[in-house]
Amino acid sequence: MAAPSMKERQACWGARDEYWKCSDENTEDASQCKKLRSSFESSCPQQWIIDQLRWFYLNIRLKRAEY
Amino acid sequence: MLLLAQAPKAWHRLFQLKPPALPRTPGEAQHVRYRLLSRQGPAETGRQDQPQGPGLRTRLLITALIGAGLGGVWLAMRAEKEQRQQQRRTEALRQAAVGRGDFSLLDHRGQARCKADFRGQWVLMYFGFTHCPDICPEELEKLVQVVRQLEAEPGLPPVQPIFITVDPERDDVAAMARYVQDFHPRLLGLTGSAEQVAQVSRSYRVYYSAGPKDEDQDYIVDHSIAIYLLSPDGLFTDYYGRARSAEQVADSVRRHMAAFHSVLH
Numbered sequence: 442m443a444a445p446s447m448k449e450r451q452a453c454w455g456a457r458d459e460y461w462k463c464s465d466e467n468t469e470d471a472s473q474c475k476k477l478r479s480s481f482e483s484s485c486p487q488q489w490i491i492d493q494l495r496w497f498y499l500n501i502r503l504k505r506a507e508y
Numbered sequence: 509m510l511l512l513a514q515a516p517k518a519w520h521r522l523f524q525l526k527p528p529a530l531p532r533t534p535g536e537a538q539h540v541r542y543r544l545l546s547r548q549g550p551a552e553t554g555r556q557d558q559p560q561g562p563g564l565r566t567r568l569l570i571t572a573l574i575g576a577g578l579g580g581v582w583l584a585m586r587a588e589k590e591q592r593q594q595q596r597r598t599e600a601l602r603q604a605a606v607g608r609g610d611f612s613l614l615d616h617r618g619q620a621r622c623k624a625d626f627r628g629q630w631v632l633m634y635f636g637f638t639h640c641p642d643i644c645p646e647e648l649e650k651l652v653q654v655v656r657q658l659e660a661e662p663g664l665p666p667v668q669p670i671f672i673t674v675d676p677e678r679d680d681v682a683a684m685a686r687y688v689q690d691f692h693p694r695l696l697g698l699t700g701s702a703e704q705v706a707q708v709s710r711s712y713r714v715y716y717s718a719g720p721k722d723e724d725q726d727y728i729v730d731h732s733i734a735i736y737l738l739s740p741d742g743l744f745t746d747y748y749g750r751a752r753s754a755e756q757v758a759d760s761v762r763r764h765m766a767a768f769h770s771v772l773h
Contacts, residue, residue, distance in 0.1 A: 444638035444683060447690035450645060488726040489641040 445486065453485035601743060602771045609742065611708035613672070616684035616697035623742050627772070630667045630765065631738040632757075635714045637675035637729045638687040643750075651735050652692040653754040654761065664765060665740075672698045674716035674731045676705040712736060712744070737761060741772050 445453065460481040463474035482490055562570070610623045632651050636644030648671060655669050669692055673679035676699055679687075684697030699705070709716060716731035735757065737746040745764055748757045 444678070444687065446686070447645070450642070454642060485641075486639070486726055487724055488639075488722050488728055 449484075453481075453489065456481040456484040598771050601741070609711040609738075609744065611698075611704065611711060613698040613700040613704055613708065614681055616681055616688055616699075618681050621696075621698060626668060626670075626738070627742055628740045630665060630740060630761065631670055631736075632667055632761070633670045633672060633712070633736040633738060634734075635672050635674050635709065635712070635716070635731060636733075637673050637731070638679050638683050639675065639726065639728070641728070643733060647733060647735060647750070648691050648695070650754045650757070652695060654758045655692060655694070657754065657758045658761060661762075664762070666694075667761065669695045670698060671695060672705070672708060674705060674709060674714065675718065675729045676700060676702050677718075737764065739764070739768060741770055743771075 456477070460474055460477040463477050467473040612620065612622045615621050632654060634644070634647055634651055636647065638644075651669055655667050658664050658667055671684075671688060671691075673684065679697075679699050681699060684699050688695040688697040698708075700708075708714075714732050714734075716729055719728045719730060721727045734747045734749055736744060737748070737760075739745045746760060748760070752760075
């Protein structure tokens with residue numbers, strides 16, 4: 442399976458960001474974001490989604506970390 | 509009777525045990541006073557007809573000159589020692605520049621490349637893999653931004669951006685070619701066999717570890733994240749983590765360029 446191209450990567454990130462923004466806004470009611478979630482899942486390789494939590498927290502931590 | 513006569517002498521002998529400053533006879537008093545005076549300084553020249561020894565000022569001057577002489581010798585010896593240390597360091601760097609960190613990889617056009625190919629150029633190097641979710645593209649984007657910023661400045665040598673894969677299983681020459689085209693025309697992708705990648709990662713102390721494969725045979729490679737700066741001598745000069753912005757990295761590279769002295773001639 443070939444790696445995603447730049448365009449595919451950007452589509453995935455866009456879908457991811459939309460989904461995260463939605464779930465941040467609707468922390469109580471996750472069902473609101475179902476559509477965005479399925480869009481996210483279809484735009485990104487599964488491995489990136491499985492890795493999502495780790496990926497997400499890694500991003501937050503790394504952006505805060507001092508090197 | 510004799511004892512009584514001797515007693516005062518005995519007492520005097522006892523006094524002799526004390527510092528000889530105590531006069532025993534008037535004549536001696538004169539002598540001792542002279543000695544005291546010469547020890548204390550030229551405060552009272554008084555009834556001296558004998559010539560004084562070197563005065564305090566002269567003695568201080570002589571001591572200062574001797575001190576300065578010794579200090580000068582010490583400084584010269586220290587400078588020589590530092591110079592020898594510097595020469596040893598330069599020699600060690602020269603050997604490291606030639607011997608260490610060498611690699612033998614294929615670029616994204618299929619050409620064989622080794623470290624010597626980049627001698628004479630500043631190199632910004634990043635280790636990653638093409639299936640990377642977002643960190644590698646972000647870091648590479650930052651890296652090429654630095655290269656572009658420095659390219660725009662006249663008088664600065666061009667920096668060679670290099671991307672080395674830590675996933676040789678999937679990232680063959682074709683995959684690398686597809687990947688690097690999205691970033692910068694001069695970005696060079698390097699790949700190779702598992703052994704060659706292991707060797708270059710060891711040289712640059714890069715950690716990497718492929719994760720478990722999912723049902724699509726896809727996997728993430730965990731790896732240390734840093735952009736490495738190599739000098740035109742091929743020596744590791746600096747590294748930049750995720751937290752450094754493109755501007756900060758560009759500033760640092762500029763400073764290294766200004767301070768650079770080649771050890772290879």
